[in-house]
Every structure is written in C-alpha cells, then in structure tokens.
Amino acid sequence: MECSEARENLTDLNRGRLEGEPAEAVRAHVGQCATCAAALQREVEVRALIQAQAPRYTAPPALRRRIQAAMAQPRPAGWSAWRAWLRTHPWTVGSLAGAVAVLLLVWGGTLWMARDPVSRLAARAVAEHVEYSKEMMNRPTPDPPALVQELRSQVGFSFEPVFRGDSQVRLVAGLVSDLLGKRAATFVYRDGSGRYTTLFLMPEAGTTIPAENRMPIETFKPYHQVTSGRHLLLWKQRDLACLLVSDLDEAGMAAMFLKVRKAT
Amino acid sequence: MNHAQTPLPAEALGYLDALYNLARWLARDPVEAEDLVQETYLRAIRAAHQFQPGTNLRAWLFQILRNTFFTLYKRKGREPEAMDPEILDGMSGWDGPTGVGERMAGPPDGTAGLDLTAALTRLPEEYRSVVLLADLEDFSMGEIARIMDCPVGTVKSRLFRARAILKELLRDYVG
Numbered sequence: 001m002e003c004s005e006a007r008e009n010l011t012d013l014n015r016g017r018l019e020g021e022p023a024e025a026v027r028a029h030v031g032q033c034a035t036c037a038a039a040l041q042r043e044v045e046v047r048a049l050i051q052a053q054a055p056r057y058t059a060p061p062a063l064r065r066r067i068q069a070a071m072a073q074p075r076p077a078g079w080s081a082w083r084a085w086l087r088t089h090p091w092t093v094g095s096l097a098g099a100v101a102v103l104l105l106v107w108g109g110t111l112w113m114a115r116d117p118v119s120r121l122a123a124r125a126v127a128e129h130v131e132y133s134k135e136m137m138n139r140p141t142p143d144p145p146a147l148v149q150e151l152r153s154q155v156g157f158s159f160e161p162v163f164r165g166d167s168q169v170r171l172v173a174g175l176v177s178d179l180l181g182k183r184a185a186t187f188v189y190r191d192g193s194g195r196y197t198t199l200f201l202m203p204e205a206g207t208t209i210p211a212e213n214r215m216p217i218e219t220f221k222p223y224h225q226v227t228s229g230r231h232l233l234l235w236k237q238r239d240l241a242c243l244l245v246s247d248l249d250e251a252g253m254a255a256m257f258l259k260v261r262k263a264t
Numbered sequence: 265m266n267h268a269q270t271p272l273p274a275e276a277l278g279y280l281d282a283l284y285n286l287a288r289w290l291a292r293d294p295v296e297a298e299d300l301v302q303e304t305y306l307r308a309i310r311a312a313h314q315f316q317p318g319t320n321l322r323a324w325l326f327q328i329l330r331n332t333f334f335t336l337y338k339r340k341g342r343e344p345e346a347m348d349p350e351i352l353d354g355m356s357g358w359d360g361p362t363g364v365g366e367r368m369a370g371p372p373d374g375t376a377g378l379d380l381t382a383a384l385t386r387l388p389e390e391y392r393s394v395v396l397l398a399d400l401e402d403f404s405m406g407e408i409a410r411i412m413d414c415p416v417g418t419v420k421s422r423l424f425r426a427r428a429i430l431k432e433l434l435r436d437y438v439g
Contacts, residue, residue, distance in 0.1 A: 008420045011398060012405065039424070046427045049434070050399040053380050059284035063298050067280060067305045071272055170295060192295055 001029040006036045010043045062194035117180075118210055118223070118234065121243070124179050126227045129198040129245040132173065132188050147174040155185045159201040159240060163263035165189060169197070169256065179243075182206075189256075197246035197256050201264070207241040209234055217254045220261060233257050237264055270313035276305070279322050282401060283329050289396055290333045290389065300336065304329040320407065327411045330393065383433035391426040394419055 006029040012018040013026050030036045144164040152160065154176045162185075165171035173188040177200065184202040191197075215224035215233065222235035222244075231253040233244045244260060246253050283304060287297035307328050308315075315324055384392055390412070397403045397411060409416040 007424050008417070011420070011423055015402075017404065039427075042427050042431050046430050046434075047399050049380060050384075050395065050430075054384065054396075054400060055381060056281075056400065057285045057288040057294075057297070059280045059301065060294075060298065063284065063301060064277075064280055066302060067277060070302075070305060070309060071274070071277060172299070190295070194298065 001025050003029075003033060003036055006030060006033070007039055010036075010040050011047075014040065014043050014047060060194065066194060117208070119225075119227075121180055121207075122225055122227050122232050122234070125198070125200055125243050125245050126230050126232060128177050128179070128186070128200075129196065129230060130228070132198055133196040133247065144171050144174075147171070150174070151176065151185045155183050157183075157185075157203055159185045159264075161263060162187065162201065163189075163199070163260045166259065168192060169259070184243075191248075191252075195247040195252070197244065197248060197253075199260055200243040200245075201240050202243075204236045204239055204241040207234075207236070209236060209241075215250075215254070217257055217261075220257070222257060222261075235261070237261065240264070272305075272309045272312040273315070273317070273321055276308060276321060276325060279325050282322075283325060285400065286326065286329060286393070286396055287333075289384065289392060290330070292385065300329065300333055303336065304332050307332060322401075323403065323407045323411055326397070326401070326403075327413075330411055331413075380434065383430055386433060387426055387429060391422050391429070394422045395426045395430070398423055 006026050009018055009022065009026045010030075013023060018026065030040050148160065148162060148164070151174050152158065163171075169189045169191050171187060172190045175186050175188075177184050177186040179200060179202065182202045184200040186201075187199045189197045189199070209223050213224055214221040220235070222233040225232050230245050230247065231250060232246075233253065235242050242260070242264065244253070244257060246256060248256055280301070284297060284301050287300040287304075288294065291297045291300050304325065308325055311328070315321065384395065387395065393412060394408060397408045398405075403411065405416050405419050408419045412419060
C-alpha cells in the first residue's frame with residue numbers, strides 16, 4: 001500500500017469506519033511506515049482534542065422561537081397552484097368573492113369607525129413592522145451606504161442622514177413601504193436578542209402629532225402609544241415625520257429612539 | 265400536495281443547535297450566525313419539496329447552510345486572517361506535516377501554541393468546515409463531500425492537511 005492511500009483512510013480507521021481487509025491493510029502499512037504512524041497518532045490526538053475542547057455553540061432561544069414559528073406557518077400556494085385549484089373548484093369562486101367582500105367591509109368599517117388618522121397610521125405601521133419581523137427580513141446588509149443610496153432614489157425625497165446601526169443594533173433591511181398612501185423610507189433593525197425595530201421616514205406634510213401621550217426622553221417628547229403590544233413613537237424632525245415601532249420594552253425603545261433621533 | 269405546501273419535516277428543528285454551531289464557526293459573529301441559520305431554515309422551508317423523504321435531512325440542511333454562507337457573505341473579504349485555501353489545495357498530493365507546518369501554519373510571530381479556537385479560526389473555511397463536520401458532527405467522508413460539493417478525495421486530503429496544520433498551531437497542546 002502506498003502512503004497516500006493509507007493517509008486517505010486514517011480518519012476512517014480512527015473512527016472505526018474502516019473494517020475487514022482494508023482496515024488490516026492500512027494497519028499493516030502504518031506498522032511499517034514511521035511517517036504514516038506519526039500521521040495516525042496526530043489524527044487521534046487532534047480529533048480527540050477538538051471533540052473535547054472545541055466550543056459548541058447553542059442556538060439562542062429567540063432564534064429557536066423564530067424558526068419554530070416559521071416552520072409552523074402554513075405557506076401560501078403560488079399563483080399557479082391557485083389557478084389549478086380554481087379550475088377544479090369553480091363553484092367556490094363566488095363564495096370566495098363574497099367572503100372577501102364581507103372582510104373588506106368589516107375591515108374598512110372598523111377603520112372608519114374607530115381610527116383617527118394617527119391611530120390608523122400607527123396600526124398600519126405596526127402591521128408592517130410585524131410583517132417584516134414575521135418574514136424575518138434580517139438579511140445581512142453589508143453595505144448600508146449603498147442601501148441608503150438605493151432607497152433615496154426610490155422614495156423621491158431626502159431623508160439623510162439616517163441611523164445605520166451600531167455595535168448593539170444592526171441595520172438588516174431597507175425598503176420602501178406605503179403607509180396610508182404615503183411613501184416611506186423604511187429601515188429594519190435587529191438587536192443581539194433578535195428583537196426588531198422598524199423606522200419609517202416620510203415627508204411631514206399632512207401629519208399631525210397629537211399633543212397628548214408624549215413620552216419624555218431626555219429633552220425630547222415624541223408621541224407614544226402601544227399598539228398590539230408594540231411601542232410606537234412618532235415625531236417630526238427636519239421636514240420628516242419619523243415613526244418608530246419596536247419589539248423592545250419601554251426603556252429599550254427610549255434608548256433606540258435616542259440613537260435614531262440623534263443620528264437622523 | 266403541491267410543491268409550495270410541502271412542509272419541512274419537523275425533525276429539522278432538532279438540528280438547530282448543530283447548524284447554529286457551524287454557523288458560528290463560519291460567520292464568527294453571533295448575530296450573523298443567527299442570520300445565517302435563519303436564512304438556512306427559510307430556504308429549507310421554501311425548498312422542502314426538493315427533499316427526498318428517507319434521505320439524509322441533516323446533511324441536506326448543512327449543505328443549505330454552507331451554500332447560504334457563500335451566498336450571503338463575500339468569503340474573501342471575511343477571512344483576512346485565514347490561510348489561503350487555494351495555495352493549500354494547490355500543494356502537491358499529501359504533503360507531510362513538517363512541510364505544511366513550515367510553509368503555511370506557523371503563527372506570524374513565530375510563537376507556538378495558539379488555543380484551539382484561534383487555531384481553528386486560522387484555518388481556511390474549506391479546511392475548518394471539513395474538520396468540524398468530521399469531528400463535531402461525525403459526518404462520513406461521503407456526506408461531507410456532498411455538503412461541501414467536492415470530491416471525497418478532496419475532503420480526505422483537506423482533513424489530512426488540516427490535522428497537520430492544527431498540530432503545528434497547537435504545539436503546546438498536542439504531543
């Protein structure tokens with residue numbers, strides 16, 4: 001047996017995955033070749049060291065919860081599947097249309113009855129934020145300047161400078177969203193514990209900040225409300241209306257606000 | 265059931281810690297490792313219809329993880345301290361431990377004895393992954409070849425060289 005053939009099989013020999021005649025052939029070679037014997041010794045030592053001492057990292061609970069949620073979430077069928085399904089269930093089209101109409105009526109009615117403009121804006125922003133979190137839009141964004149430049153060309157208004165993340169909070173996505181007819185430059189951040197914060201920046205014209213429900217944070221007093229368990233802050237800055245929605249608690253939200261407020 | 269509705273087998277969640285562990289070694293940052301694992305599962309969920317029941321789900325997920333790593337990160341830019349895998353792969357045949365050590369593995373200041381984590385981190389990703397998949401996950405050579413998308417012979421030679429390099433780097437710890 002050549003040395004190269006013996007060396008190819010040292011790992012499997014050490015792991016007990018080489019048996020019978022091939023194993024005997026490698027052992028016989030190792031018994032006669034000092035270099036390959038040393039290589040086998042090294043194989044045994046290094047593997048044992050790695051197994052005993054290499055750190056094994058455990059997935060954070062927040063990550064586990066997100067993966068569980070993603071796996072449990074039923075996936076919508078694609079359009080082609082929809083068409084195939086409709087072809088085989090034509091009688092349900094009318095029922096579906098009716099159901100959709102009822103849903104629209106209920107949804108629209110609820111908005112019309114219960115929501116002032118700011119509450120509607122807040123509800124929409126929180127819904128968008130939840131959607132981003134659920135969709136796990138945490139793609140690494142290795143180049144925030146390019147992202148900001150791309151967004152600027154898409155939204156059609158100037159919003160810079162903007163908070164681009166720091167050592168505790170990373171900018172993980174940027175996109176254009178539509179908040180009740182207003183185009184918003186939208187930035188999604190994620191902290192080390194997997195909690196998301198979404199910042200919406202839009203032209204301030206037409207946005208009224210209510211005088212009540214202000215949260216004092218240092219010298220600032222942004223409008224504050226809690227919607228669907230998420231803290232929301234709304235304020236004006238330069239010629240922008242700024243809206244921050246977060247999974248963070250009140251203290252965390254205040255700290256995040258300061259980062260955004262001072263960087264924007 | 266159409267493709268879009270094929271669920272990812274529930275046992276996939278059982279591999280989360282192992283996938284996260286490799287992700288930490290690849291990305292070398294906790295937050296980026298989370299991103300990597302999360303994206304891996306999202307891709308697996310989307311591609312669940314491509315998985316053949318009864319085949320190796322664990323290896324399939326690791327393969328997605330590694331492919332995702334290369335999609336999301338520019339490897340060259342992220343491994344400034346690692347040795348160049350092209351040089352290592354280009355070395356003839358089965359270079360002995362001494363030759364490898366002298367040419368490639370010595371710490372830059374010539375001091376011996378990095379700790380294990382630092383030594384593993386200095387390995388190029390191709391070598392580090394092979395070692396971790398073999399030693400921590402106990403994958404077979406064939407499974408590692410599939411995960412790494414390379415021939416079995418390449419896996420074996422990389423593992424052999426990785427052992428030689430590690431032993432050089434860990435002179436105070438081994439032998």
